[in-house]
Structures are given as structure tokens and as C-alpha cells.
Amino acid sequence: MKKIGWTTDIHLSVCDEVTRHRFYQEIRDANLDQLWLGGDIGEADNIEDLLSEMILAVGLPVSFVLGNHDFYFGSIQGVRKVADQLCDRFDHAVYLSHSSVQEITPTVGLVGHDGWADGRIGNYETSMVMMHDYRHIEELAGLGKFERWKHMKEQGDLAARHLYEVLPEAMEKYDQVCLVTHVPPMREACWYDGQTADDEWAPHFTCKAVGDAILEIAARWSDTHLSVLCGHTHSSGVCQPASNILIYTDDAEYEHPRLNRILEL
Ligand SMILES: [Fe+2]
Ligand SMILES: [Fe+2]
Secondary structure: OOEEEEEOOOOHHHOOHHHHHHHHHHHHHOOOOEEEEOOOOOOOOOHHHHHHHHHHHHOOOEEEOOOHHHHOOEOHHHHHHHHHHHHHHOOOEEEHHHOOOEEEEOOEEEEEEOOOOOOOOOOOOOOOOOOOHHHHEOOOOOOOHHHHHHHHHHHHHHHHHHHHHHHHHHHHHOOEEEEEEOOOOOHHHOEEOOEEOOOOOHHHHOOHHHHHHHHHHHHHOOOOEEEEEEOOOOOOEEEEEEOOEEEEEOOOOOOOOOOOEEEEO
8 A cells, every 4th residue: 555645736936944844844744655746836937946845855756747837937848848857857756747657556557747727618708817827927928818728728638638648558557547637627626615617717727628538538447446636726626527537626725835635545
């Protein structure tokens, strides 16, 4: 059995040093075998330092995806490259968006991708929501609403393509598969204050491309259980879109990073 710590939206860049080190101590005290991170760790200009600090401090294998905040004040492409370089430096760091299936135990596999809010659920066309993403991420900044939508869909499709590459292999090989992603993959998993997102907010907080991939692939391997772990909304809830899929969306509070779950697999 392996003991896995799961935490999402830790936003370490808004935490002072004492808070960060208290959090690392909480992780060490949990006696984990591994740590999984659901993204929104920092921003483009500090993620390398913060993630390195955390990996060294916890002394555990760390598998992670990135969230929208991790690209702020930089580019998606640039930060993903930084994540790859960091994994070259640390033997036990895995950036799931660029990785093959990870074996956790002989019966449990892990896959993941950042995902991306792809504007396909709810009503993007009428939504007045203007995310900071649309100003602070290089690839999206300066684009008009509909040009931006095209780019958001492309990012969602990229995430889904990665899952089509890794998830079938994992579902075939293991009894249980865990999938880590930042963005809730469907409206039913997009919680805020006990409610799921309405048409105004859902386009900016869900990745339909990933959700469709999950539903389609899980239906083909109905004897394998799929647990999806995500964040992004900073609000929690659980949904079961199919008999073999459970989606856990976990909450977060700025300046108060904590372990969301300890999984015994
Ligand atoms: Fe967040
Ligand atoms: Fe986020």
C-alpha cells in the first residue's frame, strides 16, 4: 500500500516563508510515500524557485500538473519548458502533462494533464467574465474574445490528446487509475459554494475536451475504476458521472496551503 498526499491550489507565491515551511512540515509529518499537486503553485516568474524549494523540503517523489496561475506574467509554452527542466534536475519530480503512465502500485496507475478552461460548457458568447488569465498569460493577452476562445479550445484539445495517449494504457493495465488535472472536466465537477457553475462561469472553469475524453475512455474500460482529482474553483464537491468514475474537486484558501487528502492506495 502507498500513502499519497494530494493538494491543489496552494498558491505558494502569496505565502510568507513561515507559512510555506509550516506546510512542508505538515507534509513531512504525514509520512507519505508520494505527493501529488493539482496546479496553481505560483506564477511564471517564481514557480521554478517555489517548486524546487518544496521538492527539496518535503523529500518525496512529487507528481504535478500546472494551473492557470502558474502561467501568469509568462507564457504557457515557457512555463511548461521550465517544468520539464525542473524534472530533469530532480529525479523524483514528474510533470504529468508531459509524462507517460506512472505506476503507483502493481494495481494503481497515475496519469494527468493541466487541462484548460475551454469555453465549451455554459455560454461563452454571452459571458461577461474576464479572467486575469486573459490579461496575464502571454498567449491570451491582447486577443479579442473570439480569438481567445479559439486558443482556449486548442489548449483544451491538447490536454485531451495527451489523455487519449496515456489513459487507455492505464485503464487496460491497472484496476484503479488516478487522473490529476487542474480544471474541472465537466459542469457537475465545477463546484462553488455547494453549487455547480452556471452558464456565465462554467466556460472559464471547465475543460469539456478533457471531460469528453474521460467519459469515452472510462466507458471502454468499465471494470477499471477512475478517480479524478482536480481543483481551480477553490471550492469542494464530489460527483460520479459514471459507475466507474468519481471526480473529487478540492478546495483551497489563499495563504493557507494544506493537504487536501491522504489517499491509501
Ligand atoms: Fe487556484
Ligand atoms: Fe486555477
